[in-house]
Amino acid sequence: MNLFKKTLAIAIAVASVAVVSSVMAEEEHEKASPEKMAIEYRQAAFSMIKFHFAPMGAMVKGKMDFNKDEFAKNAEAVAALSKFPIHGFPEGSDKGADTEAKAEIWTKMDDFKKKMETFQVEATSLAEVAKGGDMAAIKPQFGKVGESCKACHEDYKEN
């Protein structure tokens, strides 16, 4: 083999490895495991809930001016979104990506679902109460939503 052919052969080999690696990376990206997808799904749902929950908390605590329309919209969003996280806890999704979900979720699924439902019920009540725009009525119901988050986090979330 002359030098030109050698160089060409090496170049082709290097390019092939690059192409194969890239295709494999692409496939890996496309074929995220169902567990990884579920974990990312529930994290997305919780992050959206937090996005709407945080400004309500700031208003309740007086750290932000109370805007009743904004509050009502956020309360409605949390109520609607509260139905979604449960889809992200299929059997086996205690592993598969970084997660703070404790394994107890799957051994005590009935209790976990019950706590999720309490959150849904309290969040739906908050959306109703928020329509009235009366902070005196909103505050205790906002507290109940927060407690429903906390009750579940204490038992089923690391940190």
Place this chain on the structure above:
Amino acid sequence: MNLFKKTLAIAIAVASVAVVSSVMAEEEHEKASPEKMAIEYRQAAFSMIKFHFAPMGAMVKGKMDFNKDEFAKNAEAVAALSKFPIHGFPEGSDKGADTEAKAEIWTKMDDFKKKMETFQVEATSLAEVAKGGDMAAIKPQFGKVGESCKACHEDYKEN
């Protein structure tokens, strides 16, 4: 200063830097900019929509067995979630974190909102049609939802 004191002084200095860095990192974490939060919010919303959209696509294409109840649930989820991404595009959130959103979104916001509304309308129709469980009726409406995604992505999403 004797060796013991020197060592102690250095240890305290190192520990202080570690504590300060950790506190700063914590504060940075807590104080994500509103733009970053908006970008992460819309990405979370789109990823949740994709999670429910993908199995419907697989069923429509015959790559997965058609389960009408599963399909209807996913269609309902996409319809509900279709109302959320728009909250994640406040003025100024063309920057602040990795994003594929084009700057044109904010210069053509009326058109962008119109396209988002088309998606909401088509997704809501799909949820209705899906209740019937008839793939012959579902398929064209699923196509319309897909087109509404594509129409917006073509104008307003990189890649």
